[in-house]
Amino acid sequence: MRWLVEWGDAMGARRLVPVTNTHALVTVPGNLVHGAVRKPLDATMDLLRSACEHRVCCHSTAHITFAHEEQYDQIEMPPEQVAAQQEVMQIARDAGFLMTYTCAPYLVGNVPLMGEICAWTESSAVVYANSILGARTTRHGTESAIAAALLGCVPEFGVLLDENRRATLQVNVTAELRTPTDWGALGYFTGKAAGLEVPVLVGTPRPSQEDAKQLCAALASGGGVTMCHVAGVTPEARTLEDALGGKPAARRLTFGQAELADAYRQLRNPAGEEIDTVILGCPHASLQEIAQIADGLRGRQLAEGVTLWVCTAYATRAAAQRLGYAATIAAAGGYLFCDTCPTNSMRVQAKRIVTAGFKQAHYARGMIGAEVIVDDLQGCLRAALTGRWSDG
Ligand code: F3S
Numbered sequence: 001m002r003w004l005v006e007w008g009d010a011m012g013a014r015r016l017v018p019v020t021n022t023h024a025l026v027t028v029p030g031n032l033v034h035g036a037v038r039k040p041l042d043a044t045m046d047l048l049r050s051a052c053e054h055r056v057c058c059h060s061t062a063h064i065t066f067a068h069e070e071q072y073d074q075i076e077m078p079p080e081q082v083a084a085q086q087e088v089m090q091i092a093r094d095a096g097f098l099m100t101y102t103c104a105p106y107l108v109g110n111v112p113l114m115g116e117i118c119a120w121t122e123s124s125a126v127v128y129a130n131s132i133l134g135a136r137t138t139r140h141g142t143e144s145a146i147a148a149a150l151l152g153c154v155p156e157f158g159v160l161l162d163e164n165r166r167a168t169l170q171v172n173v174t175a176e177l178r179t180p181t182d183w184g185a186l187g188y189f190t191g192k193a194a195g196l197e198v199p200v201l202v203g204t205p206r207p208s209q210e211d212a213k214q215l216c217a218a219l220a221s222g223g224g225v226t227m228c229h230v231a232g233v234t235p236e237a238r239t240l241e242d243a244l245g246g247k248p249a250a251r252r253l254t255f256g257q258a259e260l261a262d263a264y265r266q267l268r269n270p271a272g273e274e275i276d277t278v279i280l281g282c283p284h285a286s287l288q289e290i291a292q293i294a295d296g297l298r299g300r301q302l303a304e305g306v307t308l309w310v311c312t313a314y315a316t317r318a319a320a321q322r323l324g325y326a327a328t329i330a331a332a333g334g335y336l337f338c339d340t341c342p343t344n345s346m347r348v349q350a351k352r353i354v355t356a357g358f359k360q361a362h363y364a365r366g367m368i369g370a371e372v373i374v375d376d377l378q379g380c381l382r383a384a385l386t387g388r389w390s391d392g
Contacts (some may be wrong), residue, residue: 004147008155016153017160017306021055021112021135023120024145025063026092048091056096056330061110063121064340065089065101086102097149101339101341102313104284105211106133109315114235117160119148123220124213124283124359125189130227131219132212134235136160139226159198159227163245165236167200167229169193170249173385174203175260179376183207184214184358185263191222200229200243207233210286213351217283217359244336267361267374270389277350278384281311281376282357289377290336294325295336296381297332302343303387307350308334311341343367354383 004016026048041239066085093099100108105123106129112118114134120126121140129135138147138158148154159165171190175182190199200220208229220226226385228234237243282294293310302308310329312320317338320326326336343363350370355361361374371390383389 001147001151003143004151004155008157008193011155011157013155013157015156017156018152019109019117019119019154020058020152021116021117021118021120022060022140022148022149023063023110023173024060024097024140025121025142026088026095026097026146031082031099045263045270047146047324048088048095050072051091051095051150053202054095054150056149057152058149059110059347060096061098061100061102061108062092063101063105064103066340078305082300092198095150100313100315101238102284102316103341104286104313106151107209107213107284107286107312107316117154119145119154121145124217127216127220127225127227128212130159131216131234136165143336146373157338165198165227166245166247167198167237167243168250169197169199170240170252171199171201172203172252172254173201174254174256176257177204177211179378180210180214180264180356181376182260183211184218184356184374185260186255187218187228188222188266188358188362189259189263190228190253191219191225193251193253194219194223194225196226196229196249198229199225200231200237200240200249202231202240204230204233206334210289213283213286214357217357218362219364220326221359225381263358264374267358267365267372268391269365270371270373272352273388273390275354275373275383275387275389276305276307277342277353277370278306278380279307279311279355279357279360280309280380281337281342282343283340284341284357284359285310285312285316287316287323287325290316290325290329291319291323292377293334293381294320296326296378297334300332300385302333302384306333306384306387308332308384309342310334310336312336312338314338351363352389353391354380356380363384 112135118137229237
């Protein structure tokens with residue numbers, strides 16, 4: 001409670017309000033994979049041990065873990081990490097968290113309703129909850145989301161308040177958005193321009209769930225966006241005027257074909273054509289995306305030396321196994337990997353990565369230190385099957 005009150009004081013909150021839905025990074029006790037020191041690991045373990053003396057008091061789901069228990073042998077992990085991870089997973093389970101292990105909880109049953117106050121970690125999911133579902137959550141960290149889950153309240157500031165949900169940046173979209181990755185390009189452009197502002201997008205077609213997923217992830221990695229209005233789609237923004245709250249936009253930009261091409265150019269920096277890794281499922285793949293990947297790989301083989309990771313939630317993988325998609329991807333030589341993602345959780349030995357997610361491309365460049373190429377799903381599958389990628 002002290003953390004929530006002090007955080008609220010720092011952010012200018014005037015009161016605590018009830019929260020009914022949390023999504024917390026409870027299972028990653030400190031990322032030794034990426035060289036975290038022992039101290040934060042111990043601190044997080046202590047936090048979770050003391051939290052375990054209580055139980056969550058609302059619908060609470062779990063963000064990704066380092067790797068699913070069945071898959072420890074498929075990736076290189078420090079033994080110390082595995083032990084800590086297993087302890088934390090048990091602690092969180094005992095406290096009542098639903099172990100969904102995903103960065104896209106809205107794909108596996110955590111779908112808050114319009115106006116519901118939430119406390120979510122994972123920036124892409126935060127934007128999705130605010131912008132697509134009309135729920136309300138600020139960006140949470142591990143500690144605040146766990147405290148909210150146990151206590152059932154959050155400090156009221158930021159986008160929990162009507163006045164902070166009003167758009168100030170208007171982006172007129174004239175580019176043709178043909179794929180979810182094009183929506184990612186729009187999000188990357190808009191996120192960079194918006195920083196911490198609330199943008200409104202005008203002139204887009206209605207996004208699919210996959211389009212919206214890419215848009216929201218890129219908004220939160222290109223910039224620090226917490227919510228965005230898509231006029232006619234965001235529940236509280238049936239019109240541009242609704243999104244702007246009846247006031248004029250402080251700034252206006254256009255996202256045309258040139259801006260679309262430029263967004264791709266920013267995350268395409270290959271020094272050669274040979275690729276060794278393809279990463280799909282950032283944010284975690286929907287069943288629809290897995291079906292499309294299986295269709296593209298059916299009866300074919302990945303090029304020699306290429307690793308394909310398709311990342312998803314455990315529940316989605318179970319459905320994909322039942323429907324035969326997982327077997328098709330495995331027969332082609334790919335991995336349908338659940339509960340984690342390569343960038344955050346694994347030692348990926350990659351030199352040149354092709355990915356359909358602007359967020360994955362943005363972070364992989366720094367965190368894995370590889371060359372990255374962002375392309376749509378079909379471009380990624382072509383690269384996986386040929387071992388090469390070239391622009392056009
Ligand atoms: Fe999820 Fe990893 Fe992307 S946590 S949003 S797949 S960087």
